[in-house]
Amino acid sequence: QQQVKQSPQSLIVQKGGISIINCAYENTAFDYFPWYQQFPGKGPALLIAIRPDVSEKKEGRFTISFNKSAKQFSLHIMDSQPGDSATYFCAARIYNQGGKLIFGQGTELSVKP
Amino acid sequence: DGGITQSPKYLFRKEGQNVTLSCEQNLNHDAMYWYRQDPGQGLRLIYYSQIVNDFQKGDIAEGYSVSREKKESFPLTVTSAQKNPTAFYLCASSDHSGGEDEAFFGQGTRLTVV
Numbered sequence: 439q440q441q442v443k444q445s446p447q448s449l450i451v452q453k454g455g456i457s458i459i460n461c462a463y464e465n466t467a468f469d470y471f472p473w474y475q476q477f478p479g480k481g482p483a484l485l486i487a488i489r490p491d492v493s494e495k496k497e498g499r500f501t502i503s504f505n506k507s508a509k510q511f512s513l514h515i516m517d518s519q520p521g522d523s524a525t526y527f528c529a530a531r532i533y534n535q536g537g538k539l540i541f542g543q544g545t546e547l548s549v550k551p
Numbered sequence: 552d553g554g555i556t557q558s559p560k561y562l563f564r565k566e567g568q569n570v571t572l573s574c575e576q577n578l579n580h581d582a583m584y585w586y587r588q589d590p591g592q593g594l595r596l597i598y599y600s601q602i603v604n605d606f607q608k609g610d611i612a613e614g615y616s617v618s619r620e621k622k623e624s625f626p627l628t629v630t631s632a633q634k635n636p637t638a639f640y641l642c643a644s645s646d647h648s649g650g651e652d653e654a655f656f657g658q659g660t661r662l663t664v665v
Binding site for chain 2: 444447472474479480481482483484487527536537538539540541542543544
């Protein structure tokens with residue numbers, strides 16, 4: 439019940455295209471949904487995050503869409519660039535459990551020039 | 552610069568040895584976490600600490616131990632009881648104030664059993 443399921447496992451997009459990564463969860467106690475970006479050999483870095491009372495959040499080329507009733511959320515990367523090539527993780531936080539994050543399995547994105 | 556420092560970056564362990572991974576933060580965060588990353592499995596929580604001298608097991612605590620004697624430091628010991636320790640280990644901290652408090656990650660330690 440504490441799992442976060444992420445898909446696809448890998449994604450290849452042409453430069454300028456839209457990258458879409460999906461996540462689903464079961465636990466309604468999650469109160470915060472961040473997305474992290476990780477480059478090879480580095481630690482993850484926060485990209486964008488959303489609370490469940492908001493249906494969409496946009497920051498530059500990155501947008502989170504959140505569907506509370508379906509328990510699904512997704513990351514959209516508009517005008518994808520080769521520099522966006524990285525592994526992306528969705529996550530969910532349970533506030534009353536020390537703020538720990540439950541991560542999805544990750545999506546390896548490759549943007550082709 | 553504020554941030555999280557993990558050391559060493561690479562670590563090699565012989566069978567039967569205990570090794571300790573260092574994690575230091577100067578962000579004045581109360582909460583600290585240790586995650587393990589394996590290919591295709593995302594990040595899995597090993598241990599976390601919300602306050603000095605207190606910590607809780609995560610999902611995969613067996614074979615690991617931690618201490619939290621200082622707010623800035625949260626070392627992880629990989630014991631000989633951990634049967635498959637080869638992985639990328641990530642330390643994180645957060646303010647955990649209840650808002651959209653970001654978890655900051657270190658650059659990781661890659662542990663290899665030789």
